[in-house]
Amino acid sequence: MEKKAFSELAKMVEAKKFVFTGELEPHRSIDLTEVKDWATTLKKTGGITAANVTDNPRSDSAISSLVAAYLIQRDTGLECVYQLRVTDRNRLALVSDILGAGALGLHNILALAGDHTRVGTTPKAKPVFDLDSANLVDLIHRMVYEGKDLDGNEIAGPRPEINVGVAGGIMAEPLEMEVLKLKRKAKVGADFIQTQAVFDISLAVRYLKAVKEVGIPTLIGIFPPRSYGQAEFFGKFVPGVVVPKEFLDDFKKMSEITDKAARKEKIKEYNVNYFVDFIKEIRKEGAAGCHIMAVGYPDPIGPIIAGAGK
């Protein structure tokens, strides 16, 4: 299988450098100021190589992730991972958007199935699912390396230069099913895996050991919470995410600190210590990087990256 590194992210991974990616979530608005500010903050940490730009997350409509990714990358200089889900587009529209991404100088796509339309804010919509995420990986790979779509129709002129990532279900049960699923995606051209957020080090390690045989680099997702409420919310309401009791108890204790600045500082310190250790562990297990999902909570990101690099 032919593979090249086109993006900074893929080049860093290829060079065996441990990478950090961030997350940007544009909303149902044409105003990208806030998202660009967050991208600038991520870039200023000096350690974030690229950031994902979400596509209608949780099936809540938002500005086109293609347009947002392009504008953010152009205006902030931070490389973007354009998230693309098959929930909303058939294979014609996907070819159009992949060509668009190529023309706009985007070099990463995260190929996603996407949440079903019924879970979101527009539940009466017709879900498309003409392709699934494995088929989307296949389509992108053929466009990039063969200059053709799935029906063999040729692309005129230069081909898009895109690396393609896939989502990893770190809590998938049984893991054997997850591994076979990822092997399928690797077979049709997936370049890297980004997982959902995980708090429990042992689960991250278990996952890394299992997906080793897939043979593509894995970035483990983390989510440093800014408060006890946020940590609790994650464990309670985000499907498939388990927040360890000990972690929650520590956050509960910290939430009882009455002085706001002191509480904030303590939580930051806790996040830094916890996730620096976490990242050191996953590096030992061969993780290629870490995907940090703390949107709008910059405080611990710089210190985590600095600490983990030591």
Added chain:
Amino acid sequence: MIITKEKPIEEIYGFLEPFGKVLVVGCDGCTQPPRGLREAETYASLIEMAAKMKGKEIKCATITVPRQCCSEGVETQIKPAGYEAMLSMACGIGSQVLNQVFPEIPTFPAQNTVFNGYEEKREGIMYENCRACGDCMLGETGGICPRTICAKGLMNGPCGGCIDGKCEIPVQIRNWKGEVVEEIKQDCGWYQIFNRLKDLKRLDLFEKYRPPTDYSIWTNPRRI
């Protein structure tokens, strides 16, 4: 079999209100639950009663046929002369056939045709398991259809919405107004396929990459 659900009597009465003589036509074919003569007779009395309560009169007669989807059969078995309208107890296919064969009088549906499926007798619940896609892949998926059982119809599942073997999309049971009255968690289709293929020692089939569905064969209406 073809699973149908009765339309509410208010809706059926709305169709039939302008008419005085109605023939209620049952079907002894594959429609499930049964929609034969006994059910036709029940509907006939309900319609007559509904009319009476509104101070009107509708006279209903009943008949049943082996299969309403057989146009040649219904042509000889049903004699609609003298009736102003017909009510079909069959699936949407039967209703359409009656309208085609007897264009001189209108035929209205008594049922919502829901899906192709099977009945779990002990529970009295109907389950959808075939979408009549025209490109059966059951031989490769342990006899479980991902196009029907997976909420997203994925060819290479499961997706990230499979949590503890359950699908993130619950089955919704709606009343006749379309309101959701119950939501039931269902097993993820691809999780079922994984377990079935594992039991059959054919996980090689699970790992196999499947190209996308050819939707050109789904273009409706189809003919063979």
